[in-house]
Amino acid sequence: MELRQLRYFTAVAEELHFGRAAERLTIVQSAVSQQIRRLERELGVELFDRSPRRVRLTDAGAAFLPAAREVLAAEQRALAAIGEFTAARGPVLRIGTSTGMGERLERVLEELERQTADTRVELLSAPRADRLRKVADRELDAAFVRGEVEAPEGVRQIPVWQDELLVALSARHPLAGASSVDLARLSGLPLYLTARRNNPPLVDLVVGACRDAGFEPVPGPPHSSLQDTLAALGAGSPGWTVLYAAHACQLRGGRVAFVPVRPPDGAQAPGSHLSLPTTLAVHGAAAPERLRPLLEACRAAGRETGNGEGTA
Numbered sequence: 001m002e003l004r005q006l007r008y009f010t011a012v013a014e015e016l017h018f019g020r021a022a023e024r025l026t027i028v029q030s031a032v033s034q035q036i037r038r039l040e041r042e043l044g045v046e047l048f049d050r051s052p053r054r055v056r057l058t059d060a061g062a063a064f065l066p067a068a069r070e071v072l073a074a075e076q077r078a079l080a081a082i083g084e085f086t087a088a089r090g091p092v093l094r095i096g097t098s099t100g101m102g103e104r105l106e107r108v109l110e111e112l113e114r115q116t117a118d119t120r121v122e123l124l125s126a127p128r129a130d131r132l133r134k135v136a137d138r139e140l141d142a143a144f145v146r147g148e149v150e151a152p153e154g155v156r157q158i159p160v161w162q163d164e165l166l167v168a169l170s171a172r173h174p175l176a177g178a179s180s181v182d183l184a185r186l187s188g189l190p191l192y193l194t195a196r197r198n199n200p201p202l203v204d205l206v207v208g209a210c211r212d213a214g215f216e217p218v219p220g221p222p223h224s225s226l227q228d229t230l231a232a233l234g235a236g237s238p239g240w241t242v243l244y245a246a247h248a249c250q251l252r253g254g255r256v257a258f259v260p261v262r263p264p265d266g267a268q269a270p271g272s273h274l275s276l277p278t279t280l281a282v283h284g285a286a287a288p289e290r291l292r293p294l295l296e297a298c299r300a301a302g303r304e305t306g307n308g309e310g311t312a
Contacts, residue, residue: 005039006068008032013065016055044278091119096131096143102247111297116121135281143281147201157279161302164245166258170233178258183213190220192229192241
């Protein structure tokens with residue numbers, strides 16, 4: 001049993017209409033119906049008597065309603081208790097972060113500090129699905145997400161910038177000093193890349209770009225970590241990988257070179273490089289004034305780090 005199911009049930013019980021309840025909850029009617037059906041299956045009873053003309057509580061629903069309201073009231077008391085606790089410590093902004101944000105994240109935090117010095121920022125690094133779920137459950141105020149992904153119900157995604165990808169290869173490779181590299185010139189080298197299940201948008205983009213360049217990438221050794229991959233490349237192992245430019249800015253120098261990708265003709269706009277969109281996932285019911293400093297910080301980070309659109 002989930003709290004949202006109790007909220008949906010209570011809204012329908014008070015409205016006696018699925019459509020009006022969905023409007024009140026700012027979600028689609030099908031989602032309300034689906035969650036209440038799941039709740040009924042779990043409880044083993046029907047909570048509503050549904051007919052084409054009207055909706056009314058069954059005896060079981062009428063008996064369940066006071067208890068559901070008590071649980072939701074307890075939730076509000078718990079949230080109020082935490083609200084009082086955090087208010088005494090000052091405002092807190094909870095943000096989910098993605099791997100390899102590097103200089104981007106630094107810029108966002110610097111701008112937030114400039115705008116809201118009295119606000120504490122708490123960062124959480126977690127898998128993308130966990131970040132999105134926590135935004136949906138209001139455990140996070142926002143989360144950075146790369147690529148086009150399906151968000152949970154109630155979560156919207158605001159475009160903030162494009163994250164450019166760079167090729168990483170041994171500094172001893174002939175292409176290490178190039179201003180940009182055509183992927184076709186890497187066709188004979190193994191590609192070190194995470195499994196698709198770990199990051200579908202990134203893997204699809206890179207593999208698709210290789211195919212656009214006319215070759216199927218040669219799989220490299222089993223992926224362990226970016227640190228191990230860069231160490232292997234720096235030691236002279238043949239191969240290449242990709243990483244975000246904002247992250248590479250923190251790693252430049254040493255035995256690994258980072259080179260921009262030159263997309264095949266017609267693949268992207270002239271002069272552009274291979275990149276993934278980054279969005280800020282927020283709850284649809286979040287207060288705009290609470291998120292405004294973060295969105296403005298993202299705009300500033302998109303402008304200052306370059307190759308970003310700052311479209312928050």
